[in-house]
Amino acid sequence: MPVIAVVNRKGGSGKSTVAAHLAAWLAHQGCAVMLGDVDRQQSTRAWLRRRNAALPAIAPWTIDQKNVLRVPSGITHVVLDTPGGLHGFDLARMVMFADAILMPVCNSAFDREAAAACHAELMALPRVASGRCKLAAIGMRIDARTRAAQVLGDWATELKLPFLSVLRETQLYVQCLERGMTIFDLSGQKTATDTQQWQPILDWLAPILNPAPAATTQQVPTTSPDSPLNRVGSSRPDSLMPAQESLVPGGRIGGVQVNRQAQASALASKVLATAQHSSLQQRQQIPAFLRQTG
Ligand SMILES: Nc1ncnc2c1ncn2[C@@H]1O[C@H](COP(=O)(O)OP(=O)(O)OP(=O)(O)O)[C@@H](O)[C@H]1O
Numbered sequence: 316m317p318v319i320a321v322v323n324r325k326g327g328s329g330k331s332t333v334a335a336h337l338a339a340w341l342a343h344q345g346c347a348v349m350l351g352d353v354d355r356q357q358s359t360r361a362w363l364r365r366r367n368a369a370l371p372a373i374a375p376w377t378i379d380q381k382n383v384l385r386v387p388s389g390i391t392h393v394v395l396d397t398p399g400g401l402h403g404f405d406l407a408r409m410v411m412f413a414d415a416i417l418m419p420v421c422n423s424a425f426d427r428e429a430a431a432a433c434h435a436e437l438m439a440l441p442r443v444a445s446g447r448c449k450l451a452a453i454g455m456r457i458d459a460r461t462r463a464a465q466v467l468g469d470w471a472t473e474l475k476l477p478f479l480s481v482l483r484e485t486q487l488y489v490q491c492l493e494r495g496m497t498i499f500d501l502s503g504q505k506t507a508t509d510t511q512q513w514q515p516i517l518d519w520l521a522p523i524l525n526p527a528p529a530a531t532t533q534q535v536p537t538t539s540p541d542s543p544l545n546r547v548g549s550s551r552p553d554s555l556m557p558a559q560e561s562l563v564p565g566g567r568i569g570g571v572q573v574n575r576q577a578q579a580s581a582l583a584s585k586v587l588a589t590a591q592h593s594s595l596q597q598r599q600q601i602p603a604f605l606r607q608t609g
C-alpha cells in the first residue's frame with residue numbers, strides 16, 4: 316500500500332493543499348484512498364467534511380480516543396497531511412510509513428531556510444538517505460511574472476533535492492478547498508494550466524503509486540491483480556507495517572477500467588461509513604510500536 320506524506324516544518328507552505336489534491340487525484344483514478352490528517356488543526360479532515368458525496372470518495376483518517384492510528388482494510392493508497400513544525404521522533408515515525416515525501420516550498424528566504432532545515436533532518440534518516448523513502452520538492456504559490464520558480468529550482472539543485480514542478484498562485488485552489496473540492500474535481504479550460512503543472516508530480520509518483528509486480532514478494536494476489544476489488548477488498552493484517560514491507564503488487568492506475576472508479580469510490584464510501592464500527596478489529600491490526608502516545 317503506497318503511502319505518500321506531505322511534509323514541511325514551515326507552516327502555511329501548502330501541505331494540506333497538496334495532500335488534498337493528491338488524494339482527490341487518486342480517488343479519480345479509482346483508488347480507494349485514505350487521507351490521513353496527522354495535523355491537530357485537522358484541516359484536511361474538515362475539508363473532507365465539506366466534500367460533496369457525489370465526488371469520488373476519500374476515506375478520512377481515523378483516530379480514536381486513545382489516538383490509535385487506523386487504516387481500515389480495503390484502502391489501497393494513503394496520503395498523509397502533516398503539521399507544520401513536525402520534527403524529531405514524530406517526523407522519524409512518520410517517515411517509517413512513507414514511501415515518498417512531497418515537500419511544498421514557497422519562495423521566501425524564511426520558507427527556503429525552514430525547508431532546508433527540514434530537508435537536512437529528513438536526509439539524516441536512513442530510510443530517506445538510502446532512497447527507500449523518496450523525497451522531492453514542489454514550488455508553491457508561484458507567480459509566473461517573478462523569478463520565484465528559478466530561485467526555488469536553484470535552491471533545490473544546490474540541496475540535490477528533486478524539484479518536480481511549481482504550482483501557480485491562484486484563487487482557484489482557495490475556492491476549491493473551501494467547497495471540499497480540488498482542481499481535479501473541476502473540468503474544462505479553467506484548470507488546464509494547473510493540471511499541467513501537476514503532471515510532473517504525478518509522473519514522479521507513478522512508480523511509487525503503481526509498484527511493479529515484484530518477483531521477490533510473496534504477497535502476490537491469487538486472482539487477477541487488475542481487479543480493484545481483489546486489491547482493495549483484501550484484509551491485510553500488515554496494512555500498517557512500515558511502508559516498504561506493505562507494498563501490494565497491483566494493476567496500473569493508468570489502465571483503470573471505466574467502472575473501477577465507481578467500485579473503489581463505493582468502497583471508500585463504505586470504509587468511511589464503517590470505520591467507526593470496526594475499532595476492535597482494526598486495533599488488532601496495529602503493531603504496538605505504531606500507536607501514538609501523545
Ligand atoms: N497555489 C495556491 N494559490 C493560492 N493559494 C494557495 C495555493 N496553495 C495554497 N494556498 C493557500 O495557502 C494557504 C496555506 O495553505 P495550506 O493550508 O495548504 O498550508 P499548510 O502547509 O497545510 O499550512 P499548516 O502548516 O498551517 O498546516 C491556504 O489558505 C491555501 O488555500
Ligand SMILES: [Mg+2]
Pocket residue numbers: 330331332354356358396397398
Ligand atoms: Mg495544513
